[in-house]
Amino acid sequence: MSEARMQRVRARMTEVGIDALLLSLGADLPWLTGYEAMPLERLTMLVLPADGDAVLVVPELEAPRVEDRPEFTVRPWTETDNAIDVVAALVGGRRRLAISDRAWATFLLRLQSKLPDAAWSPASAVTSPLRAVKDEEEVEALARASAAADRVSAQLQSGEVRFVGRTEAEVSAEIGRRLRAEGHSRVNFAIVGSGPNSASPHHEPGPRVIEPNEPVVCDFGGVLDGYCSDTTRTFWTGGSDPTPNFRDLYAVLFEAQRAAVDAAVVGTPCEDVDGVARGIITDGGYGVQFIHRTGHGIGIEEHEDPYLVRGNAEPLEPGHAFSIEPGIYFAGRWGARIEDIVVATAEGPRALNTAPHELAVVD
């Protein structure tokens, strides 16, 4: 696995003209080697030259965490070493360098100062198209994470979780606990936006007490077996039936989301999938209220290539995995979103989230 990925990375380095890849935080390093850098001030960095063997520069106190492996040798640095000097020595005279997109800016600045003749690119120029295509094992990991998130959706839809009278923060914490109980090792987010807050796509769940007769958007995800889940369902808190206005909004959204999933066919440009959802929502009279793209790729990282957004003409390939999550938002009033993770396959789009998409009425 790892060996094949390493070969593809080296081939692509040659193709795009990169002499050394410097991998630190983010998904490139675990995707390539299985090792994840700690997000701390002590630098961990894999130096992978196009023309030589890879070396993992790692703080001495973390060296016992790293198993020996064929992909790289380990070069520990001590508390009084300068890690930047260690990396620079391994880079040698190589000039065209690519650094992890999520590496800290402070390390890039120090490397630039130490290596003034280097030309820098983001590592994604090398790795992103490779990582975007998931292999079978990765798709199954994504499917397991999505299935676990779906079990939480089902618990929310069944009435097992009380909404009315509790704060958004309480319901969010409960969703987090349930994601962990269903096997997630980490919770990335558990958005609960109620009433007017349902119109805030990235709402921070807070002290607002959920009332009867209002929408609640629940968007949650985390990590299971190293791969991310991310799903959204919208609820209506009972008392009365959803108002006609909201039912109309939801019906348009429901159709747009389903049509966009169906449109996620291999060969279709990413922006066209966005266009399908946007067209239906615009025709329904809510175009101005759909204020974000239709979706993002997903894998080891919660958001990665490919992005389903206007301007991205890249065609979908078999193994691309991404969210389909249109939303409609009336600022200060209410909103709704429906989100599934979908994989493009030769047999057509495969939705990994299958919890019911209908508006569930809950207590």
Add this chain to the structure above:
Amino acid sequence: MSEARMQRVRARMTEVGIDALLLSLGADLPWLTGYEAMPLERLTMLVLPADGDAVLVVPELEAPRVEDRPEFTVRPWTETDNAIDVVAALVGGRRRLAISDRAWATFLLRLQSKLPDAAWSPASAVTSPLRAVKDEEEVEALARASAAADRVSAQLQSGEVRFVGRTEAEVSAEIGRRLRAEGHSRVNFAIVGSGPNSASPHHEPGPRVIEPNEPVVCDFGGVLDGYCSDTTRTFWTGGSDPTPNFRDLYAVLFEAQRAAVDAAVVGTPCEDVDGVARGIITDGGYGVQFIHRTGHGIGIEEHEDPYLVRGNAEPLEPGHAFSIEPGIYFAGRWGARIEDIVVATAEGPRALNTAPHELAVVD
């Protein structure tokens, strides 16, 4: 609060020669404004010119999260805008720029490409000495976080949590649950290193089943009210008494940790506190086995200035908050660490962790 911090930041920008501060991920932005950027591919960045008003550049779909506030105006960008262009326009002709240490490298590369005449520094050059000195409110937040972590230490020491026969990963997950139950909103880490894994300071808790008659290092922390906890206690799993070798090691460590806390007096150079712990451990015959610095600053971030490490001659100031955490590690055999958070005050060092430091024997 925020107003006073803003004034101090502006004064220091003039002092060190920075024309505009660009704040994204990390603690600078919430410390200065109360707003925290989401760690995602859509850029959030506060542009704070030395000679003008601050503007928060934020993705349109996150704009509803940002309350109006006196410190900045909000400039949302839409899914088809280029956020880098928006930031560059706000920077204008200013050339000496400082960017958040933890901003993603990919954003720095794009800004450098858009603003080729700029000279870049890490934002810590401006903010770090200011943030390192905690005010009264911050010290009390740190004290609450430490007290919550201490309650978990007490639960571990009292025998309420079973060690033997369970995996490290299980005990780690239980520590995480207990940190949340004691008020933490986030768990940053819960290291459980048993037997030979106790010699790996940043061990990743795994499938190893904890046995009788061995040491277990538990190092855990998270976030409560926006500030971090971080504490370590070492345990001995019962059956037999700790071996004389381990008792000797622990006695030396215990003395070194206590002496280093006592040495954390205002005016003392940071490296001298490290020297006190290192001296005692070296005299005890374990110098080679103490493979990391004595401590790190702590606040909104888990590791920040000041670092108690050889080479850091900066004197401790009132309000500096940091860990004191010497350790002794025999690779492949065993190890131990004791860690408290301590604040330097005019009245002397104030330890925020007070759970017993003695080696607790547990089941």
